Amino acid sequence: MDRIPILKMGRRLLVTIQVDLLDQTALALQDDLAERIATTAAQGVLIDISALEVVDSFVGRILASISGISAILGATLVVVGMQPAVAITLVELGLSLEGVRTALDVERGMALLAGDERSRGGH
Secondary structure (H helix, E strand, O other): OOOOOEEEEOOEEEEEOOOOOOHHHHHHHHHHHHHHHHHHOOOEEEEEOOOOOOOOHHHHHHHHHHHHHHHHOOOEEEEEOOOHHHHHHHHHOOOOOOOOEEEOOHHHHHHHHHHHHHHOOOO
């Protein structure tokens, strides 16, 4: 099973998904991210899904779950690079991804996280 690398950048974690997100890989990512947020006290998590061309309801639910886990552990989650077909599929599946903040690209996603950290008194 492929593991998705999680990079630490200061107080943030960066995840770039470059492979098809199979169910086991998605579950492993959820567990790995929860562990890394807790051990690094990350304040923000950015997940780049620009390489994903297709998602199913399970992957959509995992993204929503990761958002909830991140919030409970004190980190803001931003998902970037969502392809139009992925957004359409998520809406058609009835998955609104409540609590998941989105941005068009990594640069805008990092700006969102930086603004959130400033509002919480971070550096």
